[in-house]
Amino acid sequence: MSRHVLEASNVDSGYGEVQVLDDLNLHLDDEEIVCLIGPNGAGKSTVLKTVFGLLSPWTGSVTLRGEEIGGVDPADLVRMGVGYVPQVDNVFGSLSIDENLRMGGVARESGLDDVIGRLYERFPILDEKRGAKARTLSGGQRQVLAFSRALVMEPDVLLIDEPSAGLAPSIVEDVFRNVQTVNELGTSILMVEQNAREGLAISDRGYVLDQGTVAYEGRARSLLDNPEVSQLYLGGADYE
């Protein structure tokens, strides 16, 4: 059995006939934050979609605590302890905040009110606006709701796609703090992030993706300090 909580081995994947991932290998250990960085089109989001069953791997395997999950329906993965926060359209805009959280917990068999109550305590802004439609929230508040919706199931693993995308710099810091808070509560996090320096700064390890495969990997600190990574992937026009 794999010692990793999540592992992708020799994965090829893509959309229709178009291959995006090419012999991808990565893993996530318990209570880690792992950040995927890379240029636009490198396949970062495709990794999350393949891991979460939104795309089926063409070849290779994806395992959760040693159990094959490649191509498993997302609704089943949620029940197996994997959560996913998409980059965009990650809240139900026409539903209230409370209803959004309840939809995040449809697969729970018990304790839904308790866990939602704890989320309200942790994120008071949601409590204050619990009856408001989600579409009325600001960008940062939406991101908090999107996290919280995924956390209602108390997942072991959370996949987060570009949590800072489209947010004002002043809010990005809050978002990353929330990611750390979720991790400190025991959730392993695999995160795709365009703000590479900030993403790596809160992560334990990182992978640099380029053309669908892992170009560099290592401790987040060492990637930040690696002159080649810094020059090629952290200092280019794609990054601020």
Place this chain on the structure above:
Amino acid sequence: MVQLAQLLVNGLVFSSIIILGAIGLSLVYSIADFANFAHGDLMTAGAFGALVAAGVLGGDPPTLFGVTLPSLPIPGADIVLFELPLALYVGILVGMAFAALVAVVTQRFIYEPLDAGSIELLITSIGVALGYRAIVQLGFGSGQRTYEIERTGRIEWLQDLLGIAVTPRDVIILGLTAVLVIGLHTLLQYTTLGRKMRATADNADLARVSGIRTGEVILAMWVIGGALAAAGGVFLGLDTLVRPRMGFDILLVVFAAVILGGIGSVYGAMLGGLVIGMAHELTPAIPFVSVEYSSAVAFILMVVILLVRPKGIMGEVT
């Protein structure tokens, strides 16, 4: 004044039928993302389903595909409540269940396996509509029928009090529509299934990654849409006649209600149905415009409202 009140009552009855048809059409659009042209003929299927059930359970079975169906009268079949026999009330429920089954089977074996885009599904639904109608015509012939219920006339005290003609079946149509609409509202707002339906209509991909089994939700939506369409079909049959083309002939007006209310919005469909139905029936109140132009007036009103609110009255409100 009395004439206007009379037209308002007529408008409410016609609106009830349109609302029930429009809700199902809008539900399908909001979740399955296509304009289902078979929805009118689903109303027809429900109306004929109720006709068969009411006949069989009332001891006066109809002929289907040239064969006279067995008579299986239920106890108290002849008990009359508001002009309608108990057998017809049961028949309405059977018709709703039948149309729901037809809708689910169609989704499961035609639309779902196609896995096609909106336009392809729309074209397919036209074929499905023709299929439904052909089966009804083969089974019952192309002639018109009624539920064979004796009309007991106007409600006297309303006639005396307000001077307007309201029949018991008008009351039944309005009352049962109100029950069904309130029931749907309760389902959508206060039950887990209803929240799942609204969530899936809002963002099906997010619903799926949230753990909602969207396939089951879509089936539930077809059941509800089919059942409400059947109720609308039965009420149309009660108000007019039961004919193989009845649903198809009213489909354009139902579409107008859905578009006016805001495509994909269930509450918009209710409101759109009310506006279109009232406009349709209030046409004689407009000076120099005769009743023959009622459909034209309803559509002109729809165009005018859409010019002001291009996404419909409640566009983007699920």
